[in-house]
Amino acid sequence: MANAATIAQILMSGLLMGLIYALIAAGLSLIFGLMDVVNFAHGEFLMTAMYATFGLVVLLSLDPLVLSPIVAAIMFVVGAFCYRVIIVHAMRARTNVGMVQVFATFGLAIVIRGLAQFVFTPDYRSIPKSWLGGQTFSIFGVYMPAPQLAGALASLLAFGALWLLMKRTDFGKALEATREDAGAVGLVGIDRNRVFAMGWGLGAALVGLAGAILSIFYYIHPDVGGPFALIAYVTVALGGFGSVFGALAAGVIVGIVEAISATVLQPSMKAIGIYAVYLLVVFLRPRGLFGH
Amino acid sequence: MNTKITRREAGALVGAALTGAFVPGAARAQGRQIVIGGLYPLSGANAQIGVDAKHAYDTALDVINNKHDLDLPLAKTEGLPNLGGAKLAMTFADHQSDPQKGRAEAERLITQDKVVALIGTYQSAVANTASVSAERYSVPFLGADTSSPTLNKRGLKFFFRAAPHDEFFTQTMFDFFDEMKKKGKPVESIALFYEDTIFGADSTTVQRKLAKEKGIKIVADIKYRSNSPSLTAEVQQLKAANAQVLMPSSYTTDAILLMKTMAELGYKPPAIVAQDAGFSEQTLFNAIGAAGEGVMTRSTFSLDLGQKKPSVGKVNELFKARSGKDLNDLTARQFTAAMVMADAINRSKTGEPQAIRDALAATELPGDQTIMPWRRVKFDDTGQNNDCTPVLLQRRGDKYVTVFPAEYAVADVAWS
Numbered sequence: 001m002a003n004a005a006t007i008a009q010i011l012m013s014g015l016l017m018g019l020i021y022a023l024i025a026a027g028l029s030l031i032f033g034l035m036d037v038v039n040f041a042h043g044e045f046l047m048t049a050m051y052a053t054f055g056l057v058v059l060l061s062l063d064p065l066v067l068s069p070i071v072a073a074i075m076f077v078v079g080a081f082c083y084r085v086i087i088v089h090a091m092r093a094r095t096n097v098g099m100v101q102v103f104a105t106f107g108l109a110i111v112i113r114g115l116a117q118f119v120f121t122p123d124y125r126s127i128p129k130s131w132l133g134g135q136t137f138s139i140f141g142v143y144m145p146a147p148q149l150a151g152a153l154a155s156l157l158a159f160g161a162l163w164l165l166m167k168r169t170d171f172g173k174a175l176e177a178t179r180e181d182a183g184a185v186g187l188v189g190i191d192r193n194r195v196f197a198m199g200w201g202l203g204a205a206l207v208g209l210a211g212a213i214l215s216i217f218y219y220i221h222p223d224v225g226g227p228f229a230l231i232a233y234v235t236v237a238l239g240g241f242g243s244v245f246g247a248l249a250a251g252v253i254v255g256i257v258e259a260i261s262a263t264v265l266q267p268s269m270k271a272i273g274i275y276a277v278y279l280l281v282v283f284l285r286p287r288g289l290f291g292h
Numbered sequence: 293m294n295t296k297i298t299r300r301e302a303g304a305l306v307g308a309a310l311t312g313a314f315v316p317g318a319a320r321a322q323g324r325q326i327v328i329g330g331l332y333p334l335s336g337a338n339a340q341i342g343v344d345a346k347h348a349y350d351t352a353l354d355v356i357n358n359k360h361d362l363d364l365p366l367a368k369t370e371g372l373p374n375l376g377g378a379k380l381a382m383t384f385a386d387h388q389s390d391p392q393k394g395r396a397e398a399e400r401l402i403t404q405d406k407v408v409a410l411i412g413t414y415q416s417a418v419a420n421t422a423s424v425s426a427e428r429y430s431v432p433f434l435g436a437d438t439s440s441p442t443l444n445k446r447g448l449k450f451f452f453r454a455a456p457h458d459e460f461f462t463q464t465m466f467d468f469f470d471e472m473k474k475k476g477k478p479v480e481s482i483a484l485f486y487e488d489t490i491f492g493a494d495s496t497t498v499q500r501k502l503a504k505e506k507g508i509k510i511v512a513d514i515k516y517r518s519n520s521p522s523l524t525a526e527v528q529q530l531k532a533a534n535a536q537v538l539m540p541s542s543y544t545t546d547a548i549l550l551m552k553t554m555a556e557l558g559y560k561p562p563a564i565v566a567q568d569a570g571f572s573e574q575t576l577f578n579a580i581g582a583a584g585e586g587v588m589t590r591s592t593f594s595l596d597l598g599q600k601k602p603s604v605g606k607v608n609e610l611f612k613a614r615s616g617k618d619l620n621d622l623t624a625r626q627f628t629a630a631m632v633m634a635d636a637i638n639r640s641k642t643g644e645p646q647a648i649r650d651a652l653a654a655t656e657l658p659g660d661q662t663i664m665p666w667r668r669v670k671f672d673d674t675g676q677n678n679d680c681t682p683v684l685l686q687r688r689g690d691k692y693v694t695v696f697p698a699e700y701a702v703a704d705v706a707w708s
Binding site: 006009010013017021114117121122123124126128134136138143145147148217218219221222223226227228231258259262263266267268269270271 | 335336337339340342343488514515516517519520521522524525526528529532544545548549552555556557558573575576578579581583
């Protein structure tokens, strides 16, 4: 069981899946860091992106990989729209703002899922043919499925682009400043509502990118977001609330811990490994690995 | 008093009309309506199962309530003759694949909607709780498409199952292995791969027992968490074990992920013999394409039975007109359950739960009056029908063909 190739395969699979988990968690972390709102509709954003990819593939007969920037752009609009139409009102609550936000995004999740089941039916969809679907590279007996490899690369690129955006652009500085003090930025002429809307758009675009690539190798279904969202919440908490790059490290940790615990423990108990690491971090470092 | 109907009252009226509680006088004069409850997952990961099940039951109600030239009970008459031509109706509740919701919905159907019997539930775990509720209210419960062998061994007086359970199914698989041994192709090792609820647990309990009896080595015994985002580590273990036959017990989502992950990791076992569920679904094969070729599954039904039973083809046409799909193992069992229940309600003469229970217990329906490859429907003391032979199907191109047992086979099995 424990020969070198098996161990290498476990680590490689964990790493690839972990980078995809990180990409899914990035948007959640960004939105939380910006405005302290946990988006409980994050899994549904992922699902929406997967259906958008599926629809575009059917409509335009292009490859999901080519379509991924378009899907990200669509999700940007969806995210900004959700902020402008729903979240902005939830944030105006006089009392119990946190609860109101939780219920608003939770309600949004139920609405999106219900709509998806109504419009797309609960049938399982999948993209039958794509450039990468079903392709696998093998190096010394270690298999790297092409779609997961693409997802991992896209994740690294997205985090790189996010880093440049945050550190090198005026928008990134406005984002950082709004995160530091949402009240004071108004004094220097930054429209915080605009920044928040952009933040939601960006967060949704990141999960949109993940959804486009995930749809190459995963089934598409109104409930597909659930298991991924749960892992995304753990990833964000583990990496440190609001630390986008903490989410990158945490995603990889979650992926590898999952792969190892599925092998060492019983596969039915692999989630225990993830939550055990999470609990350990919460006990020893409550703000998460990279939290401020 | 204000005579104008308010919006809320209008809504209530429309609601009442839609649920059939507000039957116009003319319709009421024609006779009563007998309502049975259907418990299915109508939302969540298994929602499509519920949607398809509704089509299957609507097809059965059409056959029962209208005249059809079919060799099935109650087909040639309109409604239930012994109850003055009363029409049979079904009302559905969504258990969301959750045993607790299933129990609550069963109670709601019995106490509020006053259903005289329950049918369901797809998942054995839900049937487990819902049938206990039915027992408490003395309302008969017919498990249409649940296959856990423990369900009928709980001493319940109101639980019935016309279809085989996993012991029958698994026995057929191992009978098939025996047959292959006689042909000089013995099965020496198997790998068990199963989801972590009652379905997976019960299915593999029997598989383990029979493998031991037949001296077949179990080289992997992997219980996995259902609806996992990834099955990579699980498939690596299967691959390392390298069994001659992979025997999965998985629902649709996991079956899709399993087959896709196997392809990605370059693992193709010499044979796959599946415990139905996800492997009976066309959506699985749409998702995995050519990788499905040669996959075998146990089943209670196959469309090619139509070559020997004309009613199979005709019922399939009725079903396809509603759902756009062919009948499969699940929808055929659901259709048959409704026919068995309707037959019992008709014989009960009163349509009361206790009388229906007694009529079910006295059921003796010949196999040629069903669309299944069964000898007959007759329940034993535990409520189980023991004369229902399962079949084994193998994937050829875009459909399943029956390959075992010989009396129903339409093609030879491809077995290396």
